[in-house]
Amino acid sequence: MDTNKNSYTIIYATVMVIVVAVVLALAASLLKDRQQRNVEIERKQMVLKSVHLAKDAEQAQDKDSYIEQEYAKYITDSSITKDGKELVLYICNIGNGQKFFVMPVRGAGLWGPVWGYVSLKDDYNTIHGAVFDHKGETPGLGAEIATSHFANQFNDKKIFDNSGKFVSVKVVKGGAVEGNPHQVDAISGGTITSQAVEDMLFSNISEYLEFFSAQAKTRAEAQAAVQAHAASDSLSVTNPMENN
Amino acid sequence: MDKKIFIEPLFKNNPVSVLVLGICSALAVTVKLEPALVMALSVTIVLGFSEVIISLIRNTIPNRIRIIVQLVVVAMLVILVDQILKAFAYEVSKQLSVFVGLIITNCIIMGRIEAFALGNKPLPAFVDGIANGLGYGIILVVVAFFRELFGSGTLFGYQIVPATWYIKNGGFYENNGLFILPPMALILVGVFIWVQRSIQKELIEKQ
Numbered sequence: 001m002d003t004n005k006n007s008y009t010i011i012y013a014t015v016m017v018i019v020v021a022v023v024l025a026l027a028a029s030l031l032k033d034r035q036q037r038n039v040e041i042e043r044k045q046m047v048l049k050s051v052h053l054a055k056d057a058e059q060a061q062d063k064d065s066y067i068e069q070e071y072a073k074y075i076t077d078s079s080i081t082k083d084g085k086e087l088v089l090y091i092c093n094i095g096n097g098q099k100f101f102v103m104p105v106r107g108a109g110l111w112g113p114v115w116g117y118v119s120l121k122d123d124y125n126t127i128h129g130a131v132f133d134h135k136g137e138t139p140g141l142g143a144e145i146a147t148s149h150f151a152n153q154f155n156d157k158k159i160f161d162n163s164g165k166f167v168s169v170k171v172v173k174g175g176a177v178e179g180n181p182h183q184v185d186a187i188s189g190g191t192i193t194s195q196a197v198e199d200m201l202f203s204n205i206s207e208y209l210e211f212f213s214a215q216a217k218t219r220a221e222a223q224a225a226v227q228a229h230a231a232s233d234s235l236s237v238t239n240p241m242e243n244n
Numbered sequence: 245m246d247k248k249i250f251i252e253p254l255f256k257n258n259p260v261s262v263l264v265l266g267i268c269s270a271l272a273v274t275v276k277l278e279p280a281l282v283m284a285l286s287v288t289i290v291l292g293f294s295e296v297i298i299s300l301i302r303n304t305i306p307n308r309i310r311i312i313v314q315l316v317v318v319a320m321l322v323i324l325v326d327q328i329l330k331a332f333a334y335e336v337s338k339q340l341s342v343f344v345g346l347i348i349t350n351c352i353i354m355g356r357i358e359a360f361a362l363g364n365k366p367l368p369a370f371v372d373g374i375a376n377g378l379g380y381g382i383i384l385v386v387v388a389f390f391r392e393l394f395g396s397g398t399l400f401g402y403q404i405v406p407a408t409w410y411i412k413n414g415g416f417y418e419n420n421g422l423f424i425l426p427p428m429a430l431i432l433v434g435v436f437i438w439v440q441r442s443i444q445k446e447l448i449e450k451q
Binding site: 003004008009012013016017020023024027028031034035038041042135136138139140141188189 | 392
């Protein structure tokens with residue numbers, strides 16, 4: 001057969017494209033459910049990791065169901081509304097009154113999106129933990145943001161300075177100043193990705209500030225009320241004494 | 245079947261150091277050993293199977309669109325592998341997602357399909373694909389070994405250089421930042437070619 005004829009070439013190309021399209025479409029739709037489940041498990045694992053839970057997931061016999069269980073046990077999905085937008089805020093309750101707030105953060109890295117989860121202690125100031133991930137940062141350079149080595153630097157950093165101004169956490173090229181609660185080390189060779197993490201934290205966390213200050217205020221009022229109540233209690237205890 | 249098809253691409257006729265193909269991805273993924281290994285493995289698999297497919301249909305491909313046909317086959321394989329990994333080995337697929345684009349555009353794949361698969365039977369084509377993938381992998385691992393050891397002081401993520409040696413811990417040692425950056429990969433590949441040419445004198449061009 002003459003494979004150089006125009007008609008042959010066109011038919012060949014058409015058939016090839018259709019075959020390839022069918023194969024890929026089939027693969028994509030057949031595998032979709034499993035893929036989505038994997039993505040969902042990963043999200044849950046990241047949320048848990050940001051509050052330092054589910055650490056032995058890799059050793060678990062059935063990792064997926066282990067993560068589902070842990071997630072159901074500790075995390076409540078919730079959200080707050082700001083300017084008509086809904087912001088996701090996970091609440092983590094590990095018992096004995098300890099509560100953490102997990103914020104999803106999302107930004108633009110060098111080659112694609114970067115994202116992560118940051119958990120805040122209930123003083124609405126101290127970072128409890130953070131995890132980051134990325135779509136396609138350079139392996140060995142920007143991709144290092146996904147390592148625990150980088151993420152653990154954020155533990156116990158503070159997002160407000162002493163005067164109560166929101167400063168977030170800066171990712172400093174050339175090394176953070178020792179003991180500075182608002183700085184972490186950047187990644188050598190991954191300057192743009194490091195900068196992306198810094199920008200992502202600042203813009204995403206600032207969305208939650210209103211909510212946090214409102215929360216802090218109600219809590220302060222509640223505490224004041226409790227104190228006032230305790231004060232009146234002690235009064236009522238002393239009163240009978242006086243009457244005697 | 246000729247044994248040479250398998251042996252030669254490993255060193256004597258290495259796709260990177262002799263044919264100088266696939267340099268671009270050798271620069272990108274050799275900062276650490278682990279991604280270098282993942283990349284080498286994926287290229288080997290994709291190269292082996294795309295050579296088989298192209299070799300099977302080699303007599304039907306219209307000459308004027310053969311490059312397009314080759315690209316479509318390679319791209320389909322890469323996407324298929326990526327989709328399957330996403331469903332059944334999610335962790336591996338996350339590692340690989342960076343490389344999917346790099347595999348499709350890897351010059352070794354197009355180069356070997358053009359030079360070998362179009363003119364040979366499926367089995368030799370498969371062996372040629374695997375061998376060239378391994379030859380590529382050897383270079384990647386050698387380069388990544390030196391870059392990770394001197395650039396980060398680790399191998400496969402494990403600390404090799406004792407932590408007490410570092411200046412920040414009161415020692416005398418500092419990681420060499422140049423090793424992390426792409427130019428160092430080019431220098432290392434150059435050194436590899438130099439060493440190879442001093443062993444294999446026949447590679448040196450006549451003046």
